[in-house]
Amino acid sequence: MAVRVGVIGGGQLARMMIAPAVELGLEISVLAEAEGMSAQLAATRVGDYRDLETVRAFANEVDVITFDHEHVPQEVLRALVADGIAVHPGPDALQFAQDKLAMRARLAELGIPQPDWARAAEPSQLQEFLDEHGGRAVVKTPRGGYDGKGVRVVSDAADAADWFARLEPGDALLVEELVPFVRELAQQVARRPSGQAVVYPVVETVQRDGVCAEVIAPAPGGNEKLEEVAARIGLQIADGLGVTGMLAVELFETDDERILVNELAMRPHNSGHWSQDGAVTSQFEQHLRAVADLPLGDPSPRSSWTVMVNILGGPSDADLMGRVPAALAAAPSAKVHTYGKDPRPGRKVGHVNIVGDDLDDIVYEARSAASRFD
Secondary structure: OOOEEEEEOOOHHHHHHHHHHHHHOOEEEEEEOOOOOOOHHHEEEEOOOOOHHHHHHHHOOOOEEEEOOOOOOHHHHHHHHHOOOEEOOOHHHHHHHHOHHHHHHHHHHHOOOOOOEEEEOOHHHHHHHHHHOOOOEEEEOOOOOOOOOOEEEEOOHHHHHHHHHOOOOOOOEEEEEOOOEEEEEEEEEEEOOOOOEEEOOOEEEEEEOOEEEEEEEOOOOOOHHHHHHHHHHHHHHHHHHOOOEEEEEEEEEEOOOOEEEEEEEOOOOHHHOOHHHHEOOOHHHHHHHHHOOOOOOOOOEOOOEEEEEEEEOOOOOOOOHHHHHHHHHHOOOOEEEEOOOOOOOOOEEEEEEEEEOOHHHHHHHHHHHHHOOO
8 A cells, every 4th residue: 555645735845746756656645725836736635734633634644744844833743743643854853943043052962063153032142142253143033934034134233123022931033153154055864764864965055135046966166075074964963853854954164164054954945956857866756755764765966967046936927837938948958847836026936957067058058047937
């Protein structure tokens, strides 16, 4: 009998799990937040992922639960585990992707290199940190931020006054040093419940306005030391936190060749979209293998380089699908992946992958194809 995988969240990550699930002989179901979401092809239920009874009813129809996002409340997750339902990643691991303060504290316990940080429950604590770190710092809301949301660079405690005003008793903001990095990297690891783990090549990510715009795999200018350090960090985090499924570790590379952990995601991640066309086993297939506790696939690249360029929004009345022919004409080797989303400026609505041996050529072609959707 086929293993039944239930994905909570109907976004593009769930959508991109559908094809590999079919190829692996798995049954896949999706609990979508609303009708017409990206993963509507597999949406067997529509409901609120924050409501225990809704999630419990969905979970009782499958063999294992996994996620399109990290926002399912801990009390819901722990109730599923108490019911005997397999949840991957489990709540003990997922809490560190849900709460950045908890993540920082746990990574410190594990001895993982990361920026200087502190808990700031009141403006005076933020100001003290600023005074000790050159007058500028990064402030983050511990929960809910993504794609640049919930992140600010500040030079005075007053710059975060509105966030402090909204804190509940006992809550705090996360404040981090402003790292003088030379580039951003990402390391992906897959780990199954039995403990087997595999490592993908470390990649370079390019952010624009807080959103990942491009990924180059593997990271250009890499060397054996960089690859070893990034892989070791990824594996140590996956093992230390008990992650099951895909783990993405966002990294800073500094000018003195240090590697520092920025953030974590415990699911397929934008930095791994290149693997759909550029790796022997895509991150989506790998995540399904891991959560179903199947032997993990080969993460090796298929070619020298893969470039991923995100398709970000466009006019709200844009006919995205009508622009696919122009994109393919501009770059015949391009693989265009669309998310079934209505466009709006800055919104991730798809991405383009190109694989090849000449990095300059495929960067140009990928950008050219993606530009047809502007």
